[in-house]
Amino acid sequence: MDNSNDRMYFDHLWKYFEIHANQRISLFRFYIAFFVFFITASGYLLIRFTFLGIFSEISAMALSLTFILITIIFQLLDNRNRQLIHYAEEGLENMEDQLFNNKDKCFKKEKEDKNSRIHHTTCFSIIYIFSYVFSFVLLLSSIIYLCCFGGSS
Numbered sequence: 001m002d003n004s005n006d007r008m009y010f011d012h013l014w015k016y017f018e019i020h021a022n023q024r025i026s027l028f029r030f031y032i033a034f035f036v037f038f039i040t041a042s043g044y045l046l047i048r049f050t051f052l053g054i055f056s057e058i059s060a061m062a063l064s065l066t067f068i069l070i071t072i073i074f075q076l077l078d079n080r081n082r083q084l085i086h087y088a089e090e091g092l093e094n095m096e097d098q099l100f101n102n103k104d105k106c107f108k109k110e111k112e113d114k115n116s117r118i119h120h121t122t123c124f125s126i127i128y129i130f131s132y133v134f135s136f137v138l139l140l141s142s143i144i145y146l147c148c149f150g151g152s153s
Contacts, residue, residue, distance in 0.1 A: 010095060017088035024081035028124060031074040035131060038067045042138050057146040064139035071131045078124060 045060040093107040 006095075006099065010092075013088055013091040013095065017085060017092060020081050020084040020088065024078060024085065024120070027074065027077055027081065031071075031078075032127075034067070034070055034074075035127070038063065038131075039134075042134070046138070046141075057142045060138055060142040061146075064135045064142065068132065068135045068139075071128055071135070075128050082121060 041063055042060065045056050045063065048056045089107055096107055
């Protein structure tokens with residue numbers, strides 16, 4: 001390949017990588033906004049169990065199920081974005097192999113170093129797991145409260 005083709009190839013790969021990396025981070029920011037709303041609404045409904053009656057428990061169950069569904073959707077979208085980023089990383093790594101010596105290959109170094117550090121996927125997964133656990137705890141506490149106390153009415 002000549003220099004202009006190398007540059008076009010690099011620009012294409014980099015833009016593809018950049019678009020999907022930014023998309024992944026933006027998607028996660030939206031998820032965090034939903035998560036904050038869920039925590040706030042859950043706290044409100046848990047405080048109101050004794051004041052609002054059965055409506056509060058049913059609302060908490062609906063909120064939990066909705067947030068579980070939202071978490072599943074965001075997790076699937078995140079997995080897809082991660083896969084698309086990986087495609088670009090492979091292309092950039094191949095380009096590095098063709099153009100650079102070993103000490104200048106940052107994508108290759110990162111790939112070799114992945115086991116020794118925490119990366120986005122691990123952090124995102126921890127937050128998704130916490131979301132599932134919190135949602136199930138709210139759901140189960142609502143069901144137990146509804147069954148044992150027949151609601152607060």
